Amino acid sequence: MRCSCINCIVPPHILLRLVESDKKELRQIAMRTLLTTTRLRGQRSVRASLTLSNMGAAQRTVFDCRNSTNLSAARVARTEEGPASSDAAINRVFDGLGATRDFYKEVYKRDSIDGRGMRLNGFVHYDREYNNAFWDGSEMVFGDGDGMLFSDFTGSLDVIGHELTHGVTETSAGLVYHRQSGALNESVSDVFGSLVKQWSLNQSAEDADWLIGADIFTPAIAGDALRSLKNPGSAYDNDIFGKDPQPDHMSRYDDLPDTEEGDFGGVHINSGIPNKAFYLVATEIGGYAWEAPGQIWYESLRASSPTTDFRGFAELTFMMADRLYGTGSREQQAVASAWQEVGVRIAPVVARMETPPRARRGNGQTQREEDSLAALSRQVAALAEQVSALSREVNGAKSRRVSARN
Structure with missing residues (x-):
């Protein structure tokens, strides 16, 4: 089910x-970057298998x-025990790895990327x-840019947070990197990259810029960032990159081919839809976005299945808001x-469901209720997928009948 991406x-x-591009130098650099990335895909599945041995109290190297x-x-350029480097890029990565590690530890009680003290290598x-x-499944790698x-790609903390969050997703929900689950994978990284x-x-939700990669464009580029959670489709618009293609509504969902050239169904493009949803939740609730909104998204990620x-994710967030903050709470309404x-519809049956009450007695009971909720959430996600598949089958049959009559 998982691609070697x-x-x-x-x-x-x-x-x-x-x-x-009309400029030969830009064409050559872009082609070399694409070729290197393609070659690395063949190595990723092997390198990812080394993740479990990459343990070490969340230490950075x-x-x-x-x-x-x-x-x-x-x-080796810098370790936990060693001094700072004279190379600013090395220090930025070291600090960024630490900021992301500390964010997950202090906010969500997660011990490093995998929850088990995984070493952080950059x-x-x-x-x-x-x-x-x-x-790449085991570590973060940064280019210097052209x-x-x-x-320099080390210059943006949200980029570091984004990439490390792929490791969080990989070791929790394991969202398959294709179509909607893949776009959700990318969106989760954008959300938590911004939260880091x-x-x-x-910063409060109102003060944040909600941009991803704002610090990696050179001054010569007329653009704010790679992506905007606040306003998908507006991050850049220039002659070199074209216009940001991200949609902010399901009516503009881009059903691209599930191929490498099609970005596995547009995972980087369609992620704009759940990105916008999180931004709306965060600004409606107000305050710090890593608190109630982030907690809802994090627990929903943990309860998700690979597909x-x-x-399915919208329904999980609705149920998690109920469990964490109460039925009809401001958080759930947001x-x-x-x-x-x-444009993502939550099934009426889910909207009427009652989630298990929050535990009031003992850690053992708390864990049982969390396990129960996670199992229920996975069942709802599976049911939603079955309904979607049936709907596609019915629509396909209708189309074939219309074609036959014509």
């Missing part, structure tokens, strides 16, 4: 656009690739003029309203 911060539609693509030859100065940063369009930055800056789609505004 590395999770990159720069979506392929931007790099493919650069391949068509940063390596310097020295412009090579051979990670095994990278030298690799800087990967390749030459490499226009991307990625999580200096014309993209600057907001938490580090002590959870937008509707969740329902947000999904409705982006």
